[in-house]
Amino acid sequence: MNDARNPGTPLTPDWFEGVTVNRSAAERRTAQIPARRSVKKDHQAAWLIHAIRCIDLTTLAGDDTAERVRRLCAKARQPVRPDIQAALGLAEERIATAAVCVYPTMVPHAVAALAGSGIPVASVATGFPAGLMPLPLRLAEIRWCVEQGAAEIDIVITREHALRGDWPALYDEIAAMREACGDAHMKAILATGELGSLTTVHAASMVAMQAGADFIKTSTGKETENATLPVALTMIRALRDYQGRTGHAVGFKPAGGLRSAKEAMVWLSLIREELGLRAMQPDLFRIGASSMLGDIERQLEHHVTGRYAAQSHHPIG
Numbered sequence: 001m002n003d004a005r006n007p008g009t010p011l012t013p014d015w016f017e018g019v020t021v022n023r024s025a026a027e028r029r030t031a032q033i034p035a036r037r038s039v040k041k042d043h044q045a046a047w048l049i050h051a052i053r054c055i056d057l058t059t060l061a062g063d064d065t066a067e068r069v070r071r072l073c074a075k076a077r078q079p080v081r082p083d084i085q086a087a088l089g090l091a092e093e094r095i096a097t098a099a100v101c102v103y104p105t106m107v108p109h110a111v112a113a114l115a116g117s118g119i120p121v122a123s124v125a126t127g128f129p130a131g132l133m134p135l136p137l138r139l140a141e142i143r144w145c146v147e148q149g150a151a152e153i154d155i156v157i158t159r160e161h162a163l164r165g166d167w168p169a170l171y172d173e174i175a176a177m178r179e180a181c182g183d184a185h186m187k188a189i190l191a192t193g194e195l196g197s198l199t200t201v202h203a204a205s206m207v208a209m210q211a212g213a214d215f216i217k218t219s220t221g222k223e224t225e226n227a228t229l230p231v232a233l234t235m236i237r238a239l240r241d242y243q244g245r246t247g248h249a250v251g252f253k254p255a256g257g258l259r260s261a262k263e264a265m266v267w268l269s270l271i272r273e274e275l276g277l278r279a280m281q282p283d284l285f286r287i288g289a290s291s292m293l294g295d296i297e298r299q300l301e302h303h304v305t306g307r308y309a310a311q312s313h314h315p316i317g
Protein backbone atom coordinates (compact mmCIF):
# COMPACT_ATOMS: atom_id res chain seq x y z
CA MET A 1 0.00 0.00 0.00
CA ASN A 2 1.19 3.54 -0.76
CA ASP A 3 3.35 4.45 2.24
CA ALA A 4 2.64 8.13 1.72
CA ARG A 5 -0.59 8.41 3.72
CA ASN A 6 -3.22 10.91 2.67
CA PRO A 7 -2.86 13.73 5.21
CA GLY A 8 -6.27 15.07 4.23
CA THR A 9 -7.27 18.73 4.31
CA PRO A 10 -9.80 20.81 6.21
CA LEU A 11 -13.32 20.42 4.83
CA THR A 12 -13.25 22.60 1.70
CA PRO A 13 -16.67 22.76 0.02
CA ASP A 14 -15.33 25.04 -2.74
CA TRP A 15 -13.68 21.95 -4.27
CA PHE A 16 -17.01 20.24 -4.98
CA GLU A 17 -19.97 22.59 -4.40
CA GLY A 18 -21.20 23.88 -7.72
CA VAL A 19 -19.74 20.86 -9.58
CA THR A 20 -22.47 19.11 -11.57
CA VAL A 21 -21.71 15.75 -13.17
CA ASN A 22 -23.54 14.99 -16.41
CA ARG A 23 -24.50 11.29 -16.31
CA SER A 24 -25.07 10.94 -20.07
CA ALA A 25 -21.67 12.50 -20.82
CA ALA A 26 -20.03 10.08 -18.36
CA GLU A 27 -21.91 7.18 -19.96
CA ARG A 28 -20.85 8.24 -23.47
CA ARG A 29 -17.20 8.56 -22.43
CA THR A 30 -17.08 5.16 -20.73
CA ALA A 31 -19.24 3.33 -23.29
CA GLN A 32 -16.31 3.37 -25.73
CA ILE A 33 -13.90 1.56 -23.40
CA PRO A 34 -15.22 -2.06 -23.35
CA ALA A 35 -15.28 -2.26 -27.15
CA ARG A 36 -11.78 -0.90 -27.57
CA ARG A 37 -9.13 -3.62 -28.05
CA SER A 38 -6.47 -1.39 -26.58
CA VAL A 39 -4.32 -4.28 -25.37
CA LYS A 40 -2.54 -6.41 -27.97
CA LYS A 41 -3.25 -10.14 -27.68
CA ASP A 42 0.24 -11.11 -26.56
CA HIS A 43 0.18 -8.40 -23.90
CA GLN A 44 -3.12 -9.59 -22.47
CA ALA A 45 -1.55 -12.28 -20.30
CA ALA A 46 0.74 -9.67 -18.74
CA TRP A 47 -2.23 -7.41 -18.06
CA LEU A 48 -4.13 -10.27 -16.45
CA ILE A 49 -1.18 -11.09 -14.20
CA HIS A 50 -1.08 -7.42 -13.25
CA ALA A 51 -4.82 -7.50 -12.55
CA ILE A 52 -4.27 -10.41 -10.14
CA ARG A 53 -1.71 -8.30 -8.31
CA CYS A 54 -4.38 -5.61 -7.89
CA ILE A 55 -7.13 -7.88 -6.59
CA ASP A 56 -8.32 -7.66 -2.98
CA LEU A 57 -9.37 -11.32 -2.90
CA THR A 58 -12.63 -11.13 -1.02
CA THR A 59 -15.12 -13.23 0.85
CA LEU A 60 -17.91 -11.29 2.56
CA ALA A 61 -20.67 -13.84 2.99
CA GLY A 62 -22.85 -14.69 5.96
CA ASP A 63 -21.78 -18.32 5.73
CA ASP A 64 -18.03 -17.56 5.71
CA THR A 65 -16.01 -19.97 7.81
CA ALA A 66 -12.43 -20.09 9.03
CA GLU A 67 -11.80 -22.98 6.61
CA ARG A 68 -13.12 -20.99 3.64
CA VAL A 69 -10.89 -18.06 4.63
CA ARG A 70 -7.89 -20.36 4.92
CA ARG A 71 -8.58 -21.68 1.40
CA LEU A 72 -8.94 -18.14 0.10
CA CYS A 73 -5.62 -17.15 1.66
CA ALA A 74 -3.90 -20.14 0.08
CA LYS A 75 -5.28 -18.93 -3.25
CA ALA A 76 -4.07 -15.39 -2.56
CA ARG A 77 -0.54 -16.78 -2.01
CA GLN A 78 -0.65 -18.92 -5.19
CA PRO A 79 -3.35 -17.43 -7.44
CA VAL A 80 -2.06 -19.05 -10.64
CA ARG A 81 -1.53 -22.81 -10.88
CA PRO A 82 2.25 -23.46 -10.94
CA ASP A 83 2.05 -25.30 -14.29
CA ILE A 84 0.25 -22.35 -15.91
CA GLN A 85 2.66 -19.90 -14.32
CA ALA A 86 5.62 -21.92 -15.62
CA ALA A 87 4.10 -22.20 -19.09
CA LEU A 88 3.84 -18.40 -19.12
CA GLY A 89 7.59 -18.22 -18.46
CA LEU A 90 6.97 -16.82 -14.98
CA ALA A 91 8.02 -19.77 -12.83
CA GLU A 92 10.42 -17.58 -10.83
CA GLU A 93 7.97 -14.68 -10.46
CA ARG A 94 6.18 -14.04 -7.17
CA ILE A 95 2.56 -13.64 -8.12
CA ALA A 96 0.13 -12.92 -5.28
CA THR A 97 -3.04 -10.93 -4.84
CA ALA A 98 -2.81 -7.45 -3.33
CA ALA A 99 -4.74 -8.35 -0.18
CA VAL A 100 -7.39 -10.62 1.28
CA CYS A 101 -10.59 -8.85 2.35
CA VAL A 102 -12.87 -10.40 4.99
CA TYR A 103 -15.37 -9.66 7.75
CA PRO A 104 -13.94 -8.67 11.16
CA THR A 105 -14.30 -12.03 12.92
CA MET A 106 -12.42 -13.69 10.04
CA VAL A 107 -9.40 -11.38 10.42
CA PRO A 108 -7.50 -13.60 12.91
CA HIS A 109 -7.88 -16.60 10.60
CA ALA A 110 -6.64 -14.62 7.59
CA VAL A 111 -3.73 -13.14 9.56
CA ALA A 112 -2.64 -16.62 10.61
CA ALA A 113 -3.06 -18.07 7.11
CA LEU A 114 -1.09 -15.24 5.47
CA ALA A 115 1.72 -15.15 8.03
CA GLY A 116 5.05 -14.60 6.30
CA SER A 117 3.45 -13.96 2.91
CA GLY A 118 3.60 -10.18 2.94
CA ILE A 119 -0.04 -10.13 1.81
CA PRO A 120 -2.04 -7.71 4.00
CA VAL A 121 -5.41 -8.50 5.52
CA ALA A 122 -8.14 -5.99 4.80
CA SER A 123 -11.26 -5.95 6.93
CA VAL A 124 -14.55 -4.30 6.31
CA ALA A 125 -15.77 -2.42 9.36
CA THR A 126 -18.09 0.31 10.67
CA GLY A 127 -21.19 -1.83 10.51
CA PHE A 128 -20.59 -3.06 6.94
CA PRO A 129 -22.53 -2.97 4.64
CA ALA A 130 -25.18 -0.44 5.85
CA GLY A 131 -23.10 1.34 8.47
CA LEU A 132 -26.18 2.21 10.50
CA MET A 133 -24.68 1.79 13.94
CA PRO A 134 -23.74 4.32 16.63
CA LEU A 135 -20.41 5.95 15.71
CA PRO A 136 -18.63 4.90 18.92
CA LEU A 137 -19.39 1.24 18.13
CA ARG A 138 -18.20 1.68 14.54
CA LEU A 139 -14.95 3.22 15.74
CA ALA A 140 -14.50 0.42 18.30
CA GLU A 141 -14.96 -2.12 15.49
CA ILE A 142 -12.17 -0.47 13.49
CA ARG A 143 -9.83 -0.54 16.48
CA TRP A 144 -10.69 -4.22 17.17
CA CYS A 145 -9.87 -5.19 13.56
CA VAL A 146 -6.55 -3.35 13.70
CA GLU A 147 -5.71 -5.03 17.01
CA GLN A 148 -6.43 -8.40 15.34
CA GLY A 149 -3.88 -7.61 12.63
CA ALA A 150 -5.83 -5.99 9.80
CA ALA A 151 -3.50 -3.65 7.87
CA GLU A 152 -6.28 -2.15 5.74
CA ILE A 153 -9.79 -1.13 6.79
CA ASP A 154 -12.65 -0.72 4.31
CA ILE A 155 -15.13 1.57 6.05
CA VAL A 156 -18.63 2.46 4.86
CA ILE A 157 -20.01 5.98 4.93
CA THR A 158 -23.39 7.05 6.29
CA ARG A 159 -25.29 7.50 3.04
CA GLU A 160 -27.82 9.88 4.70
CA HIS A 161 -25.10 12.49 5.27
CA ALA A 162 -24.33 12.54 1.53
CA LEU A 163 -27.98 12.35 0.47
CA ARG A 164 -28.76 15.36 2.67
CA GLY A 165 -25.61 17.23 1.63
CA ASP A 166 -24.52 17.32 5.26
CA TRP A 167 -20.84 17.50 4.36
CA PRO A 168 -19.56 18.48 7.83
CA ALA A 169 -21.20 15.35 9.29
CA LEU A 170 -19.75 13.15 6.55
CA TYR A 171 -16.30 14.74 6.90
CA ASP A 172 -16.30 14.38 10.70
CA GLU A 173 -17.30 10.69 10.68
CA ILE A 174 -14.70 9.77 8.06
CA ALA A 175 -12.00 11.77 9.85
CA ALA A 176 -12.85 9.96 13.12
CA MET A 177 -12.65 6.60 11.31
CA ARG A 178 -9.32 7.57 9.81
CA GLU A 179 -8.03 8.39 13.29
CA ALA A 180 -9.31 5.07 14.65
CA CYS A 181 -7.45 3.25 11.86
CA GLY A 182 -4.11 4.44 13.21
CA ASP A 183 -1.43 2.96 10.96
CA ALA A 184 -3.92 0.84 9.01
CA HIS A 185 -4.74 2.21 5.58
CA MET A 186 -8.34 3.30 5.15
CA LYS A 187 -10.53 2.78 2.11
CA ALA A 188 -13.81 4.71 2.18
CA ILE A 189 -16.69 2.77 0.63
CA LEU A 190 -19.13 5.34 -0.81
CA ALA A 191 -21.88 2.82 -1.69
CA THR A 192 -22.36 4.90 -4.84
CA GLY A 193 -25.42 2.92 -5.95
CA GLU A 194 -27.27 4.46 -2.99
CA LEU A 195 -26.12 8.06 -3.44
CA GLY A 196 -28.73 9.07 -5.99
CA SER A 197 -26.64 11.06 -8.47
CA LEU A 198 -23.13 11.30 -9.90
CA THR A 199 -22.98 14.87 -8.57
CA THR A 200 -23.40 13.48 -5.04
CA VAL A 201 -20.84 10.75 -5.81
CA HIS A 202 -18.36 13.44 -6.82
CA ALA A 203 -18.96 15.47 -3.67
CA ALA A 204 -18.77 12.43 -1.37
CA SER A 205 -15.52 11.38 -3.08
CA MET A 206 -13.96 14.77 -2.44
CA VAL A 207 -15.16 14.91 1.19
CA ALA A 208 -13.79 11.41 1.86
CA MET A 209 -10.38 12.41 0.50
CA GLN A 210 -10.37 15.69 2.41
CA ALA A 211 -11.16 13.66 5.57
CA GLY A 212 -8.05 11.52 4.97
CA ALA A 213 -9.20 8.41 3.06
CA ASP A 214 -6.23 6.59 1.51
CA PHE A 215 -8.57 4.99 -1.05
CA ILE A 216 -12.08 5.66 -2.25
CA LYS A 217 -14.09 2.55 -3.12
CA THR A 218 -17.29 2.35 -5.14
CA SER A 219 -19.38 -0.24 -3.35
CA THR A 220 -19.86 -2.86 -0.67
CA GLY A 221 -20.98 -5.40 -3.27
CA LYS A 222 -24.33 -5.56 -1.44
CA GLU A 223 -26.06 -2.61 -3.16
CA THR A 224 -28.44 -3.16 -6.08
CA GLU A 225 -26.02 -1.21 -8.27
CA ASN A 226 -22.32 -1.60 -7.51
CA ALA A 227 -19.22 -0.69 -9.51
CA THR A 228 -20.09 0.97 -12.85
CA LEU A 229 -17.83 2.78 -15.30
CA PRO A 230 -19.69 6.13 -15.18
CA VAL A 231 -19.47 6.13 -11.39
CA ALA A 232 -15.80 5.20 -11.62
CA LEU A 233 -15.12 8.02 -14.08
CA THR A 234 -16.78 10.47 -11.67
CA MET A 235 -14.65 9.26 -8.75
CA ILE A 236 -11.48 9.20 -10.83
CA ARG A 237 -12.02 12.79 -11.98
CA ALA A 238 -12.40 13.77 -8.29
CA LEU A 239 -9.20 11.85 -7.48
CA ARG A 240 -7.36 13.71 -10.23
CA ASP A 241 -8.67 17.07 -9.03
CA TYR A 242 -7.69 16.28 -5.44
CA GLN A 243 -4.19 15.29 -6.50
CA GLY A 244 -3.86 18.46 -8.56
CA ARG A 245 -4.76 20.56 -5.54
CA THR A 246 -2.81 18.69 -2.85
CA GLY A 247 -0.09 16.76 -4.69
CA HIS A 248 -1.31 13.56 -3.03
CA ALA A 249 -2.47 10.51 -5.00
CA VAL A 250 -5.41 8.73 -3.35
CA GLY A 251 -6.17 5.14 -4.43
CA PHE A 252 -9.26 3.86 -6.23
CA LYS A 253 -11.06 0.54 -5.70
CA PRO A 254 -14.04 -0.62 -7.78
CA ALA A 255 -15.94 -3.47 -6.15
CA GLY A 256 -19.14 -5.42 -6.44
CA GLY A 257 -20.20 -7.69 -9.28
CA LEU A 258 -16.82 -7.71 -11.07
CA ARG A 259 -16.56 -11.28 -12.33
CA SER A 260 -14.53 -11.55 -15.53
CA ALA A 261 -11.06 -11.19 -16.92
CA LYS A 262 -12.48 -8.90 -19.58
CA GLU A 263 -13.82 -6.57 -16.90
CA ALA A 264 -10.38 -6.51 -15.30
CA MET A 265 -8.90 -5.36 -18.63
CA VAL A 266 -11.58 -2.69 -19.01
CA TRP A 267 -10.97 -1.31 -15.53
CA LEU A 268 -7.21 -1.26 -16.05
CA SER A 269 -7.72 0.52 -19.40
CA LEU A 270 -9.87 3.15 -17.72
CA ILE A 271 -7.24 3.82 -15.05
CA ARG A 272 -4.45 3.99 -17.62
CA GLU A 273 -6.37 6.40 -19.84
CA GLU A 274 -7.59 8.64 -17.04
CA LEU A 275 -4.74 8.60 -14.52
CA GLY A 276 -1.72 6.99 -16.21
CA LEU A 277 0.50 3.99 -15.57
CA ARG A 278 1.53 4.94 -12.02
CA ALA A 279 -2.09 4.87 -10.89
CA MET A 280 -2.42 1.26 -12.08
CA GLN A 281 -0.08 0.00 -9.36
CA PRO A 282 -1.57 -1.99 -6.44
CA ASP A 283 -0.73 0.71 -3.92
CA LEU A 284 -3.13 3.00 -5.82
CA PHE A 285 -5.50 0.63 -7.60
CA ARG A 286 -7.38 -2.38 -6.23
CA ILE A 287 -10.22 -4.50 -7.55
CA GLY A 288 -12.53 -5.83 -4.84
CA ALA A 289 -13.69 -9.21 -6.14
CA SER A 290 -14.68 -12.60 -4.81
CA SER A 291 -14.88 -14.50 -8.11
CA MET A 292 -12.92 -12.60 -10.79
CA LEU A 293 -9.71 -14.53 -10.09
CA GLY A 294 -11.23 -17.80 -11.27
CA ASP A 295 -12.04 -16.36 -14.69
CA ILE A 296 -8.62 -14.74 -15.01
CA GLU A 297 -6.99 -18.10 -14.33
CA ARG A 298 -9.23 -19.73 -16.95
CA GLN A 299 -8.13 -17.11 -19.49
CA LEU A 300 -4.48 -17.63 -18.63
CA GLU A 301 -4.90 -21.38 -19.04
CA HIS A 302 -6.52 -20.78 -22.43
CA HIS A 303 -3.65 -18.46 -23.38
CA VAL A 304 -1.23 -21.26 -22.61
CA THR A 305 -3.12 -24.34 -23.83
CA GLY A 306 -5.59 -22.98 -26.34
CA ARG A 307 -8.35 -24.72 -24.38
CA TYR A 308 -10.79 -23.50 -21.74
CA ALA A 309 -11.02 -25.48 -18.53
CA ALA A 310 -14.45 -25.88 -16.93
CA GLN A 311 -15.42 -23.07 -14.54
CA SER A 312 -15.32 -25.57 -11.69
CA HIS A 313 -11.70 -26.31 -12.52
CA HIS A 314 -10.59 -23.04 -10.89
CA PRO A 315 -12.64 -22.94 -7.69
CA ILE A 316 -11.66 -20.62 -4.86
CA GLY A 317 -14.21 -20.47 -2.06
Ligand SMILES: O=C[C@H](O)COP(=O)(O)O
Pocket residue numbers: 058060101219220221222255256257258288289290291292
Ligand atom coordinates in the same frame (compact mmCIF):
# COMPACT_ATOMS: atom_id res chain seq x y z
O1 LIG B 1 -15.02 -5.64 -2.08
C1 LIG B 1 -16.01 -6.18 -1.75
C2 LIG B 1 -17.08 -6.70 -2.59
O2 LIG B 1 -18.05 -7.24 -1.76
C3 LIG B 1 -16.74 -7.78 -3.60
O3 LIG B 1 -17.93 -8.00 -4.33
P1 LIG B 1 -18.21 -9.35 -5.15
O4 LIG B 1 -18.43 -10.44 -4.13
O5 LIG B 1 -19.45 -9.04 -5.97
O6 LIG B 1 -17.01 -9.66 -6.02
